[in-house]
Structures are given as structure tokens and as C-alpha cells.
Amino acid sequence: MQELARTLTYFPAPRTQKFCSQCGSTLTRRIPPDDTRVRDLCDNCGAIHYQNPRMVVGTLPVWQGRVLLCKRAIEPRLGYWTLPAGFMELGETSAAGAQRETLEEAGLQSELGALFSVIDVPQADQVHVFFLIEVTDPSLAPGQETLEAHWVEEADVPWDDLAFRTVSLTLERFFADRRAGQYGVHYLALPPRRG
Numbered sequence: 250m251q252e253l254a255r256t257l258t259y260f261p262a263p264r265t266q267k268f269c270s271q272c273g274s275t276l277t278r279r280i281p282p283d284d285t286r287v288r289d290l291c292d293n294c295g296a297i298h299y300q301n302p303r304m305v306v307g308t309l310p311v312w313q314g315r316v317l318l319c320k321r322a323i324e325p326r327l328g329y330w331t332l333p334a335g336f337m338e339l340g341e342t343s344a345a346g347a348q349r350e351t352l353e354e355a356g357l358q359s360e361l362g363a364l365f366s367v368i369d370v371p372q373a374d375q376v377h378v379f380f381l382i383e384v385t386d387p388s389l390a391p392g393q394e395t396l397e398a399h400w401v402e403e404a405d406v407p408w409d410d411l412a413f414r415t416v417s418l419t420l421e422r423f424f425a426d427r428r429a430g431q432y433g434v435h436y437l438a439l440p441p442r443r444g
């Protein structure tokens with residue numbers, strides 16, 4: 250059943266819509282009056298379906314100098330290593346979302362620490378946000394989105410097998426800050442989409 254679900258679900262990109270979610274009519278794509286961008290418009294009920302970037306919220310858990318890495322059990326980037334992170338849910342704060350994802354993916358219960366990185370990913374219409382976590386109880390219980398989870402020394406980080414550029418940038422900044430003896434908040438932006 251899980252295999253079936255995997256083949257039948259995917260993450261549509263670009264996120265254009267065919268039908269109005271308010272009335273079911275066919276949408277047209279054009280620039281609304283007093284706007285500068287193309288939107289999905291419903292000529293039947295007048296709804297304008299704006300699309301905006303999504304937030305991905307996660308954590309960088311640290312225990313005795315080691316960082317937590319999770320091997321992804323789902324696409325995209327199945328089999329690659331990541332920090333615990335996922336899409337923020339409606340009605341949730343970014344901090345609560347990061348904590349929830351950490352619990353879901355690694356089974357790690359912890360108090361959230363400082364905001365560490367905010368990374369724009371215009372290629373994917375996303376913003377990735379990571380919080381530090383100082384861990385006291387390192388017990389892990391990976392959820393169904395994670396094949397395995399480990400506490401990893403800097404020297405053992407599998408840089409070539411990290412799932413996302415935002416994860417490698419966050420880890421690079423973390424180890425650099427640790428060497429400098431001071432942790433900052435890092436705003437970064439990946440190169441924008443071409444064309």
C-alpha cells in the first residue's frame with residue numbers, strides 16, 4: 250500500500266492550477282488589473298489564486314559536538330542525508346513546525362534553541378529556516394520518512410551525499426561558527442531561477 254501511495258503522489262511543479270478551488274470552474278492565467286504578475290484567475294466567481302513561496306522549517310540538533318543527520322526514506326532525494334526539516338503547516342509557528350518535524354523524522358524531543366539560518370530558494374519557491382537545538386537526551390526513534398538517523402562528527406559528514414544545498418550551507422556555517430567560537434544568524438540566498 251505504501252508503494253502504491255508513493256507512485257500515485259507527487260509534488261507538482263510549477264504549481265499552476267487548472268480549476269478554481271472555490272467554484273470548480275476552469276481558470277485562466279493572466280495579469281489581473283493593478284497587478285504586475287500572471288495569476289490563476291476564475292472568471293466565474295472572481296477568485297484570484299495567488300501563489301507564494303512555502304516555508305521549510307527544520308533544526309540543527311547538536312549533542313556532544315555531533316550533529317544529527319537523517320537518511321531520507323521519501324522523494325525527493327531518497328537515500329540522501331538531511332537535517333530534520335519539512336513544510337510548515339497552516340496555523341503553526343516556524344519554531345513549532347521545526348520542533349514537530351524533528352520529532353516526526355528523528356523521534357527527538359527537545360527545547361528549541363536560537364534561529365540559525367534563513368535561506369531563500371527561489372528555484373523552488375521556498376524559504377528554508379533552521380533552528381539550533383542543544384540536545385540533552387540523544388535517544389532517536391526515526392519515523393517513516395527516515396531510513397536511519399545518526400549523531401555525526403564533523404569529520405564524518407557525508408558532504409557529497411547531503412540531500413539539499415540548504416542543508417550543506419547550514420552545516421558549513423555551523424562548523425565555521427563553532428571554530429570561530431561564536432554563533433550567528435545567517436541569511437543566505439541561492440541563485441534565482443534563470444529566465
Ligand SMILES: [Zn+2]
Pocket residue numbers: 269270271272273274291292293294295296
Ligand atoms: Zn471560481
